[in-house]
Amino acid sequence: MTKKIAVLPGDGIGTEIVEQAVKVLKALGEDFEYEYADVGGVAYANHGHPLPPETLALAKEADAVLFGAVGDFKYDTLPRALRPEQAILGLRKNLNLFANLRPAVCYPELVSASTLRPEVVSGLDLVIVRELTGDVYFGTPRGRREAPDGPFKGAEEGFDTMRYSRPEVERIAHVGFRTAMQRRKHLTCVDKSNVLETSQLWREVVTEVSKQYPEVKLDYLYVDNAAMQLVRAPTELDVVLTGNLFGDILSDEAAMLTGSIGMLASASLNEKGTGLFEPSHGSAPDIAGKNIANPIATVESAAMMIRYAFHMDEQADRIEAAIRKVLSDGIRTGDIWSEGCEKVSCSGMGDAIRAALR
Ligand code: IPM
Numbered sequence: 352m353t354k355k356i357a358v359l360p361g362d363g364i365g366t367e368i369v370e371q372a373v374k375v376l377k378a379l380g381e382d383f384e385y386e387y388a389d390v391g392g393v394a395y396a397n398h399g400h401p402l403p404p405e406t407l408a409l410a411k412e413a414d415a416v417l418f419g420a421v422g423d424f425k426y427d428t429l430p431r432a433l434r435p436e437q438a439i440l441g442l443r444k445n446l447n448l449f450a451n452l453r454p455a456v457c458y459p460e461l462v463s464a465s466t467l468r469p470e471v472v473s474g475l476d477l478v479i480v481r482e483l484t485g486d487v488y489f490g491t492p493r494g495r496r497e498a499p500d501g502p503f504k505g506a507e508e509g510f511d512t513m514r515y516s517r518p519e520v521e522r523i524a525h526v527g528f529r530t531a532m533q534r535r536k537h538l539t540c541v542d543k544s545n546v547l548e549t550s551q552l553w554r555e556v557v558t559e560v561s562k563q564y565p566e567v568k569l570d571y572l573y574v575d576n577a578a579m580q581l582v583r584a585p586t587e588l589d590v591v592l593t594g595n596l597f598g599d600i601l602s603d604e605a606a607m608l609t610g611s612i613g614m615l616a617s618a619s620l621n622e623k624g625t626g627l628f629e630p631s632h633g634s635a636p637d638i639a640g641k642n643i644a645n646p647i648a649t650v651e652s653a654a655m656m657i658r659y660a661f662h663m664d665e666q667a668d669r670i671e672a673a674i675r676k677v678l679s680d681g682i683r684t685g686d687i688w689s690e691g692c693e694k695v696s697c698s699g700m701g702d703a704i705r706a707a708l709r
């Protein structure tokens with residue numbers, strides 16, 4: 352049966368990188384249908400809203416969403432509700448994409464591209480399971496007001512609310528443990544339970560859920576320590592289970608271990624296991640339109656899409672093998688280039704991956 356893919360390239364380098372992923376997908380020879388729509392700043396410019404109703408409707412009816420990136424300096428002065436980031440937050444909430452998987456793998460060929468010493472990142476293979484629809488990102492009440500109490504009573508203040516409910520933690524914990532079962536069976540729960548109520552509940556629930564997965568080794572880190580362990584000994588980690596805000600921060604840190612943020616893919620899944628697939632990096636407006644961006648994270652996100660949403664493991668493996676082949680052939684975009692390698696453009700990398708498909 353035809354699979355319909357909503358293609359939302361967005362802003363900045365989004366267009367260039369998504370084009371490479373579509374190029375590779377098309378070369379698989381599968382029955383995929385692609386429908387494009389505006390999202391982010393470009394959608395605001397064309398339709399007056401970063402997530403126009405037509406785009407949301409398309410995302411909802413499609414079998415999966417392939418997403419580029421949103422954001423540009425141009426839109427930094429817009430009110431928050433109209434900023435490009437609202438598009439991705441709106442999609443997460445409206446499609447109920449509560450589970451975000453962000454794998455960080457250091458390919459042997461890129462060990463020297465990391466800012467960390469080779470012996471620290473060599474063999475790195477972890478996945479961050481980030482809760483994506485709760486926490487201080489979406490918690491209410493939030494807003495601006497006069498401080499009702501405290502030493503700054505009466506002064507203007509901004510406030511947000513960190514919230515997690517038991518079922519919300521349970522469902523993401525199950526995703527974490529199931530992910531661990533398919534990997535090295537080690538899950539690290541990351542929270543701030545020495546300070547926060549939400550984290551205390553989080554840790555309690557994760558501990559309870561762990562009883563259903565006796566084979567998985569469970570340990571715990573406070574988020575500050577986790578930030579340190581990620582650069583001290585990242586190969587000791589397998590699955591990192593954490594909330595929305597902590598996961599946001601730790602996943603950027605994990606990305607750098609892999610050599611370049613241009614390498615990190617992600618899947619944002621709902622209860623049905625379908626969802627939205629996007630590189631973990633942003634729209635990089637400073638290099639947009641120059642055809643120099645690294646499209647690997649987006650191509651890898653497309654592989655995750657067909658693996659998770661379409662259950663086409665064999666085709667996903669083909670894409671991943673092609674990425675590895677290209678890297679071992681010494682083909683590199685500028686961000687991961689080193690002496691002795693061949694430097695290619697964004698579209699050159701897409702062509703190379705397509706050519707390496709078996
Ligand atoms: C990410 C991004 C988003 C987030 C922004 C663009 C809202 O940083 O996907 O990690 O904070 O979740």
Ligand code: MN
Pocket residue numbers: 599600603
């Ligand atoms: Mn982020």
